[in-house]
Amino acid sequence: MNSKKLQESIAEDANLSLEKVDKLMETMVDVMLGQLKDGTSVSFQGFGAFEVRRKAQRLSVNPLTKKRTIIPPKQVLVFRTGNTYKDKIKDLPRNNE
Amino acid sequence: MSKEKNKISIQELLAEIAAGSGCDRREVDSFVRSFVNVLDKGIVEDGVVKIKGFGTLKLQWNEPRKSVNVRTGEEYVIPGHNKLVFAPEANVKEMINEKYAEMKAMDVNDGVGNDENEQLAKLHSQALEIKDLLADFNKKVEKKEDKAETVERKEEVKEEVSVKEEIVATAPVVVAEEKAGEKEYVTAGGNEAVGVVAGNDDYVAPAPIEIYETGERKVPLVKKKKYSKVIDWILIAFLLVSLCGVIFYIEKETSCFSSFFGKEYADIKQYISEFGADEEENKELERQQAKERAQKAALQAREKEKRANAEKTGISDSVKYEPVEITKPKTVEQKEPAAENNADKKEKAASKNASPAKAESGEVLATVTIGKGDRLTILAEKYYGHKDYWVYIYEANRGVIKNPDAVSSGMTLKIPKLGSDKVDVNNPQTLTKAKELAKQYLKK
Structure with a gap:
């Protein structure tokens, strides 16, 4: 499902105009990103939570040259699936992609 | 994580969205609800939902796998299941990682440094070995030199005596002529030895010249003693020459180092300087001086010999020169047939090479270095359009390829240029021919 289809579906589901949905989507993403950037996690009940995790710095070794490199720490955005939702999707038929 | 995780409640989120978009709170509420619903629907139906400017939620299938119950040791199968994964967009990733973006x-260095230290240690031990060898050499040479000195002093005394005697007793000229060759040796070797001992050469150096001036009238009695001395001096000279050779070899070696390693060379130099290179340098200087003196003496000796020869009859000169003139053209003649032979061989070899491939061997379409995973068939397909033509590449590179089944990486192969009578994808005859050839080669 692409973004356009997503917006159409939401507009249909919430009885809102497409423009409004578009605007709301944009602001929601902005707000969420703003919160996430500050380290706040954003959770949707019954679905899951978006959160930022800090990956510690580590040493990596190039297997060819045996050169060791420090990989600096970084922050990544992850989605933690809610338990109820996990169970829900668990037994879905295998997706043919 | 040490940091306490902040959470934003859905109410706060709704408020923020409402403020940001300027929409009614109720609208926002219903929007977020339906947003989650639609996400759920999209995931269940399509398996993928893309949120623009944020990322992608995707269902991922995990294959069933075996696992072991840690307590009971019982094996059981984790059934295959779906998992929801989220991949943020690139710009979102960057944005989230802004805090650490500057870190690269x-x-x-310490990992590599260990290796360097090992290398240095190796070089160090090598340098020590070389030094030991040099020290051994020097000791031996010094001993011999001492002996040479004593022998020479005795000789000087004897010579002085003999000079006096010689004036009285006129010896036959023939003896002098016979000795001419030997004397050159003696003086050359003697002077070298003297030079190495150094210092008092002002006194010693003229002595051999004196021998020369008087040498033509020498008594045969001195001859026997001289023979043993001659052998001694030859030995000393040989030792010196070999020592010089070793030194030059080491120098060459180190210069090789400089071209190969550069840095390591500097290290070696440092080590050598640390371990008393000064002494070695002094010794080397002495040796060089000695050599120069020896060369001068040798030159003088040769001049003397020439004069002696000139004093001989002119006939002998002409006799001597003639053979030289004759031998020169001979060598030239010998060389020419040899060259011709080589040319013949080359031609033969070329014809041999050409016969199996029937000409065309000269023309090369391309030269290829075999990489990892390359095969003759792959090359054939690339250059001739069909893999069966690999036999021709094999034919052209028989010197390099031993086994056509195993082409190891790093080989450089010539891809011969072939006519359409041999390589033509549209002509099935060429294909069958190539296959037959392939059978032959594989049987071998």
Whole structure:
């Protein structure tokens, strides 16, 4: 499902105009990103939570040259699936992609 | 994580969205609800939902796998299941990682440093070995030199005596002529030895010249003693020459180092300087001086010999020169047939090479270095359009390829240029021919 289809579906589901949905989507993403950037996690009940995790710095070794490199720490955005939702999707038929 | 995780409640989120978009709170509420619903629907139906400017939620299938119950040791199968994964967009990733964006991967030096230290240790031990060898050589040479000195002093005394005697007793000229060759040796060797001992050469150096001036009238009695001395001096000279050779070899070696390693060369130099290179340098200087003196003496000796020869009859000169003139053209003649032979061989070899491939061997379409995973068939397909033509590549590179089944990486192969009578994808005859050839080669 692409973004356009997503917006159409939401507009249909919430009885809102497409423009409004578009605007709301944009602001929601902005707000969420703003919160996430500050380290706040954003959770949707019954679905899951978006959160930022800090990956510690580590040493990596190039297997060819045996050169060791420090990989600096970084922050990544992850989605933690809610338990109820996990169970829900668990037994879905295998997706043919 | 040490940091306490902040959470934003859905109410706060709704408020923020409402404020940001300027929409009614109720609208926002219903929007977020339906947003989650639609996400759920999209995931269940399509398996993928893309949120623009944020990322992608995707269902991922995990294959069933075996696992073991840690307590009971019982094996059981984790059934295959779906999992929801989220991949943020690139710009979102960057944005989230802004805090650490400036940090970049850095090479660690201590890991490599260990290797360097090992290398240095190796070089160090090598340098020590070389030094030991040199020290041994020097000791031996010094001993011999001492002997030479004593022998020479005796000789000087004897010579002085003999000079006096010689004036009285006129010896036959023939003896002098016979000795001419030997004397050159003696003086050359003697002077070298003297030079190495150094210092008092002002006194010693003229002595051999004296021998020369008087040498033509020498008594045969001195001859026997001289023979043993001659052998001694030859030995000393040989030792000196070999020592010089070793030194030059080492120098060459180190210069090789400089071209190969550069840095390591500097290290070696440092080590050598640390371990008393000064002494070695002094010794080397002495040796060089000695050599120069020896060369001068040798030159003088040769001049003398020439004069002696000139004093001989002119006939002998002409006799001597003639053979030289004759031998020169001979060598030239010998060389020419040899060259011709080589040319013949080359031609033969070329014809041999050409016969199996029937000409065309000269023309090369391309030269290829075999990489990892390359095969003759792959090359054939690339250059001739069909893999069966690999036999021709094999034919052209028989010197390099031993087994056509195993082409190891790093080989450089010539891809011969072939006519359409041999390589033509549209002509099935060429294909069958190539296959037959392939059978032959594989049987071998």
